[in-house]
Structures are given as C-alpha cells and as structure tokens.
Amino acid sequence: MTGNTQPGSTARLLDRSDERYKHADTIGSTIRAFVDRVRSGDLGSLPVVVGLVVICTAFQSLNPVFLAPDNLVNLLFDCSTVGVISLGIVCVLMVGEIDLSVGSVSGFSSALVGVLWVNQDWPVAVAIVTALVLGAAIGALYAFLFNRLGMPSFVSTLAGLLAWLGLQLYLLGSSGSINLPYGSPLVNFGQMLVMPAIVSYLLAALAGLVVFVTGYRMAARRQAAGLSASSLGRMLLKAVLVTVVLEFIVYYLNLGRGVPWMFGLFVSLCVVMNYALTRTKWGRSMSAVGGNREAARRAGIKVRRIYATAFMLCSTLAAAGGILAAARLASSSQQAGTGDVNLNAIAAAVIGGTSLFGGRGSAYSALLGIIVIQSIASGLTLLDLSSSLRYMITGAVLAIAVIVDSLARRSRMSHGRA
Amino acid sequence: MATIPDIEHPLDGPRELVLSLRGMSKNFGAVSALTDVDLDVHAGEVVALVGDNGAGKSTLVKILAGVHQPTSGTIAFGGEHVVLPDPATALGLGIATVFQDLALCENLDVVANIFLGRELNPTRLDEVSMEVRAWTLLNELSARIPSVREPVASLSGGQRQTVAIARSLLTEPKLILLDEPTAALGVAQTAEVLDLIERVRARGLGVIMISHNMEDVRAVADRIVVLRLGRNNGEFGPDASNQDLVTAITGADENSVSRRAVRRRAQQSPEVRS
Numbered sequence: 001m002t003g004n005t006q007p008g009s010t011a012r013l014l015d016r017s018d019e020r021y022k023h024a025d026t027i028g029s030t031i032r033a034f035v036d037r038v039r040s041g042d043l044g045s046l047p048v049v050v051g052l053v054v055i056c057t058a059f060q061s062l063n064p065v066f067l068a069p070d071n072l073v074n075l076l077f078d079c080s081t082v083g084v085i086s087l088g089i090v091c092v093l094m095v096g097e098i099d100l101s102v103g104s105v106s107g108f109s110s111a112l113v114g115v116l117w118v119n120q121d122w123p124v125a126v127a128i129v130t131a132l133v134l135g136a137a138i139g140a141l142y143a144f145l146f147n148r149l150g151m152p153s154f155v156s157t158l159a160g161l162l163a164w165l166g167l168q169l170y171l172l173g174s175s176g177s178i179n180l181p182y183g184s185p186l187v188n189f190g191q192m193l194v195m196p197a198i199v200s201y202l203l204a205a206l207a208g209l210v211v212f213v214t215g216y217r218m219a220a221r222r223q224a225a226g227l228s229a230s231s232l233g234r235m236l237l238k239a240v241l242v243t244v245v246l247e248f249i250v251y252y253l254n255l256g257r258g259v260p261w262m263f264g265l266f267v268s269l270c271v272v273m274n275y276a277l278t279r280t281k282w283g284r285s286m287s288a289v290g291g292n293r294e295a296a297r298r299a300g301i302k303v304r305r306i307y308a309t310a311f312m313l314c315s316t317l318a319a320a321g322g323i324l325a326a327a328r329l330a331s332s333s334q335q336a337g338t339g340d341v342n343l344n345a346i347a348a349a350v351i352g353g354t355s356l357f358g359g360r361g362s363a364y365s366a367l368l369g370i371i372v373i374q375s376i377a378s379g380l381t382l383l384d385l386s387s388s389l390r391y392m393i394t395g396a397v398l399a400i401a402v403i404v405d406s407l408a409r410r411s412r413m414s415h416g417r418a
Numbered sequence: 419m420a421t422i423p424d425i426e427h428p429l430d431g432p433r434e435l436v437l438s439l440r441g442m443s444k445n446f447g448a449v450s451a452l453t454d455v456d457l458d459v460h461a462g463e464v465v466a467l468v469g470d471n472g473a474g475k476s477t478l479v480k481i482l483a484g485v486h487q488p489t490s491g492t493i494a495f496g497g498e499h500v501v502l503p504d505p506a507t508a509l510g511l512g513i514a515t516v517f518q519d520l521a522l523c524e525n526l527d528v529v530a531n532i533f534l535g536r537e538l539n540p541t542r543l544d545e546v547s548m549e550v551r552a553w554t555l556l557n558e559l560s561a562r563i564p565s566v567r568e569p570v571a572s573l574s575g576g577q578r579q580t581v582a583i584a585r586s587l588l589t590e591p592k593l594i595l596l597d598e599p600t601a602a603l604g605v606a607q608t609a610e611v612l613d614l615i616e617r618v619r620a621r622g623l624g625v626i627m628i629s630h631n632m633e634d635v636r637a638v639a640d641r642i643v644v645l646r647l648g649r650n651n652g653e654f655g656p657d658a659s660n661q662d663l664v665t666a667i668t669g670a671d672e673n674s675v676s677r678r679a680v681r682r683r684a685q686q687s688p689e690v691r692s
Contacts, residue, residue, distance in 0.1 A: 281540035
C-alpha cells in the first residue's frame with residue numbers, strides 16, 4: 001500500500017500515481033471521457049440508442065399505434081423468444097465463433113415439445129427438459145467437431161442448419177403442425193401472463209437498489225484497499241437514473257396489459273449471463289479465448305472446454321427460445337425457426353454491440369439488439385408492408401450494423417483499444 | 419530511469435541449482451532440433467542462451483515451458499526429476515515463461531492479463547484484490563504503467579513486456595524463461611527491461627534469457643551458453659569477446675561476420691591490401 005496511509009494532502013492513491021493518465025472524476029470530465037471513447041471507436045451501446053430513437057420517430061410519425069402501450073407489450077412478447085436465442089449467439093460470438101443453426105435448433109425443439117407433450121402425452125415439464133438437453137447435446141456435437149476434428153464452426157453449424165430442419169420436418173410428419181392446447185400454462189406464459197403492476201414496480205425499484213448497493217460496496221472496498229473510488233453522489237445519481245427510467249417504462253407498459261413474465265424471464269437470463277461473463281473466471285476466459293486463443297492456452301485456460309461451454313450454451317438457449325416461440329404461437333409448425341429467425345438472432349447480438357470478431361460483447365447487447373430488430377419488424381407490420389420488403393429492410397439494417405462494427409473495430413485498433 | 423538496487427554479485431558463493439538439463443534431444447520428424455544438450459541454472463543467476471537462427475534456443479525454451487515434449491533427456495528441477503507434459507504443470511512447478519510474442523490478450527485490461535487463468539475467487543472475481551496485487555507487482559518492477567484498467571492494446575511495446583514479466587512473477591516462480599525480451603524494443607525500453615531482469619535476479623530467481631543482441635547479453639548475463647545446430651557449442655563469461663562468441667555461434671573462425679569485418683577494414687585502409 002503506497003500512498004494512502006500517509007497523512008496530509010500529498011497522499012496518493014495506488015492507481016492515481018501516474019500523472020499521464022487522465023481520470024474522469026467530475027461529471028463534466030466523465031462526459032468528456034465518454035466523447036473521447038466514442039470518437040476512438042469504442043461505441044458501446046450508442047448505435048442502439050441512436051437507432052431506437054430514429055426507428056421510433058419514423059414509425060410513430062407513420063403510424064401512431066406504434067408507441068401505444070399495448071403494441072409495446074406485444075413487442076416485448078415477441079422480443080423474448082428470439083432474444084433468448086440471441087443471448088446464446090452472444091456466447092459463441094464472444095469466443096470468435098458462430099452458430100448458424102440456432103433457428104433450426106429452435107424449430108427442432110419446438111417440434112419436439114409438441115410431439116412429446118401433445119402427441120405422446122408426456123408431462124410438459126419433462127418434454128421441455130428433454131428438448132433443452134437435446135439442445136445441449138447438439139452444442140456438444142459442434143464442440144466435438146470443432147475441438148477434435150478442426151471443423152470450422154460456420155461449416156459445421158451450416159450442416160446442422162439443414163440437418164435439424166430435416167429432423168424437425170420428420171418429427172412433425174405429414175400433418176405439418178401440432179397445436180398446443182390453449183389455456184395450458186405454457187401457452188398462457190407465452191401469450192397472456194403479465195406481472196401484477198405492483199410486482200413490476202417493485203422489480204424496477206429493486207434494480208436501482210442493486211445498482212446502488214453493489215456500487216457502494218465496491219467503492220467501500222476500493223477505498224479500504226487504497227484505490228480510487230467513485231463518489232457517493234455519482235453512485236446515487238446513477239442509481240436514481242436507472243430507477244427513474246425503469247419505473248417510467250414499467251408505468252407506460254402498465255397503461256397497457258403490463259410487463260410480460262416471458263420478458264421478465266428473458267431479462268433475468270440476460271442479467272445472469274452478464275454476471276457470468278463479467279464477474280466470473282469463466283467469463284474472463286471466454287473474452288480471453290475470443291481475444292487471443294493462443295495466449296489463453298498458454299495462460300493455462302482449458303480452451304477446448306471454453307469452446308464447448310460456448311457452443312452448448314448457445315444451442316441450449318436456442319432450444320429454449322424455440323420452446324418460448326412455440327408457446328407464443330400456441331403451435332409447433334414446420335415454419336418455426338425458419339425464415340429470418342437465424343439472422344435476427346445474430347443481427348440482434350451484433351447490433352447490440354457484440355463483435356463478430358470475438359473478444360468483445362455483453363449479454364445486454366442481445367436485449368438491446370433484439371428490441372431494435374423487433375421494433376423494425378413491428379413497425380413494418382403496422383405499415384402493412386409485405387414480407388419481401390421486411391426482409392430487405394432487415395437485411396439492410398444488419399449490413400449497417402456489421403459495417404459500424406467493422407469501422408469501429410478499425411478505429412479502435414488505430415486508437416489503441418482492441 | 420529507476421535505480422537498480424545494490425546486489426551482491428550473483429556468482430559469489432555456492433548457489434542452489436535450480437534447473438539441470440541432461441542429454442536433451444528433440445526430433446521433429448527427421449530433423450533433430452536438439453541433440454544431447456546440457457544446461458544448468460542456479461538461483462539468482464542469469465543464463466543467456468545464444469545461437470543462430472535454427473540453433474534450437476526456442477525449442478529448448480518450449481520444452482521447459484511444457485509446450486513441446488523432449489524426445490529424450492532428463493529435466494531436474496530443484497533437485498528432483500520432473501516431466502513437463504503441459505504448460506500448466508511447468509507453471510505449477512515454478513517455471514514461468516515470457517514468450518517472444520508475449521501472449522497477451524489485447525482486448526483485456528492489464529489486471530485481467532496478469533491474472534489470466536489464475537483469477538482470484540472464480541465465481542465472484544475479486545477485482546479489488548487483483549488490482550492491488552497488480553499494482554504491487556508493477557511497482558516492485560518499478561514499471562510505469564499509466565492505468566491497469568486500460569486494455570493492453572493501448573500500451574507501448576516496453577510496457578507490454580513489463581506486463582508479461584509481471585504476469586510471470588505472479589506465481590512466485592523459481593525460474594523464469596525470457597524469449598527475446600528486448601527484440602522489437604527501443605533503446606530506453608531495452609534498458610528498462612534489462613533493469614527489470616536484474617531486479618528479477620536480485621529476488622533470487624534463476625533466469626534463462628534468449629537474445630540475439632550480444633550487447634544486451636553481456637550487460638546482464640552471468641553465463642553465456644552457446645547453441646549451434648541443436649548442440650552445446652561452448653560456455654562463456656560475460657567478459658567474453660565478441661569474436662569468441664561469434665565464432666562459437668557460427669562454428670568457424672572464418673564466417674560471414676569475420677569476412678565482413680575484414681572487408682570493411684580493407685575498404686577503410688586500401689594500402690593494407692597486399
């Protein structure tokens with residue numbers, strides 16, 4: 001402990017002894033640091049916020065129903081299904097790989113749940129668990145092909161895309177679709193269940209409280225260890241901001257049907273994933289493998305195991321997303337998981353700020369990205385545009401997102417931020 | 419420039435033998451990269467490993483790091499016979515390696531890189547303790563890193579070398595292997611890294627350093643071991659002449675270096691030519 005024990009104003013914090021480094025201590029300098037970061041290509045979630053503002057203004061001016069509470073509630077129901085799949089995509093992108101078969105895996109698992117639950121009369125919970133386990137097994141297969149046979153993930157998962165789609169069609173047989181019973185808990189969960197207003201307000205307040213308490217405890221520990229810590233005022237401001245924004249969103253949604261439980265499930269998965277990626281050794285290893293695989297291997301990280309967890313988590317979450325989608329539509333059909341599901345899931349992760357090149361990403365990028373994608377889809381549906389136009393516009397948005405990612409990456413490299 | 423602490427000369431008195439290689443051989447298919455190489459390293463001693471390209475220096479270091487397996491030969495570490503099947507085992511025994519390409523993750527910050535693979539509290543990372551320990555290590559090395567919370571991508575070559583060395587010291591190793599620590603560094607950064615090596619030696623560690631730069635080698639090494647075509651080809655003190663070293667490295671009095679020297683002398687004084 002070098003400086004902090006000395007009395008007087010000359011005491012220096014352990015991490016503040018180098019005068020060359022600019023520290024953002026005041027609110028003004030925090031804003032300046034943020035501008036610097038953005039200019040150097042560290043965009044964070046800025047493109048999403050800008051994109052959302054543009055989308056909302058455009059669609060709202062074209063059709064005033066767009067921002068109506070009930071439309072937003074529907075939007076959140078739709079977000080949750082592909083969002084969960086996108087969360088898995090974040091995992092594989094973190095290690096610099098890709099899974100192109102998430103759509104097919106989700107379709108396969110929705111077909112499996114339909115067959116086992118409705119046709120074979122299995123208990124619904126057992127059918128769901130079976131689908132999730134098979135999803136994990138598919139991920140394990142990709143990991144085996146990648147780790148042991150050196151098969152590039154985009155090829156193995158492209159093969160998987162076809163194979164699982166075939167399996168889905170085989171399971172559904174000639175009828176082509178299975179209707180899930182209305183009124184069953186699973187379908188209710190996917191279509192109707194919203195949080196009681198009081199619960200949603202409490203959860204929003206809880207989020208602010210958690211932000212404050214974790215920030216306060218971290219600051220106290222850093223101070224005790226002789227490191228710089230953020231001030232009480234800043235932490236309070238942050239916590240209050242989070243609470244106010246969340247409470248407003250919840251209030252607005254409660255003007256309509258309320259906050260869907262399914263969206264609550266998706267958000268809690270994001271929170272858990274965020275914790276795992278940022279605060280655990282596993283998450284650190286994921287970033288390391290994505291950033292420099294050889295360095296990670298030499299640091300003693302079991303690289304193969306990390307790849308395996310990434311692939312397995314991705315396809316398990318894809319299976320979960322498929323089950324949610326079946327619940328949302330109250331059917332397991334041949335169309336489930338086909339079309340734009342794959343690309344929407346990947347696009348959501350990339351738009352949210354997870355890099356296609358590995359090593360950079362966050363669980364919340366799935367949440368933010370899927371809201372952007374679904375807003376576009378919902379807006380275009382309200383405008384009554386054909387799916388041909390919808391595909392073209394979504395494709396253009398994905399292309400723009402990847403261009404922003406590539407340009408930001410180039411800029412980061414020239415500004416010394418990998 | 420930071421001051422070098424006063425240290426007794428490392429060769430005074432008997433020193434504990436840290437590492438002893440006997441009869442090391444390594445074949446890659448039909449190619450013998452190493453043949454019957456012996457090497458000893460004592461505590462608090464810097465051994466420089468020199469040799470031309472393809473002399474087997476890096477192969478030897480990789481065997482010690484657990485990256486390659488020797489075809490034959492024995493490794494004694496701290497007096498005991500050991501086998502190094504993988505990098506983790508070598509690290510666990512106390513052999514730390516700083517590779518030529520440093521093997522840092524540029525997308526992670528300095529703390530994350532120093533603790534990579536050895537994070538404190540795996541299920542709830544103890545960032546505060548890790549940051550304090552990182553600063554302590556860097557301060558011990560008198561390193562000058564502006565912030566440990568910036569990604570490594572923003573650091574200079576010398577600073578990255580410092581981070582790599584600090585990382586190798588985290589496990590309290592007994593032996594540290596440095597593969598070309600000063601290649602690609604500027605004059606000032608080279609001097610800082612050489613200071614760093616002396617501080618590591620002052621902590622009683624054995625150091626093996628690979629280098630092509632004879633000046634750097636003579637500046638810090640206590641012994642210079644020459645490899646040539648995968649075999650031991652002489653051992654020198656730090657006061658050995660450049661001529662002797664080059665002869666041992668190239669394997670002949672008559673070599674491209676000496677021919678070049680003769681030619682230059684001849685050009686500078688044409689009347690000498692007979």
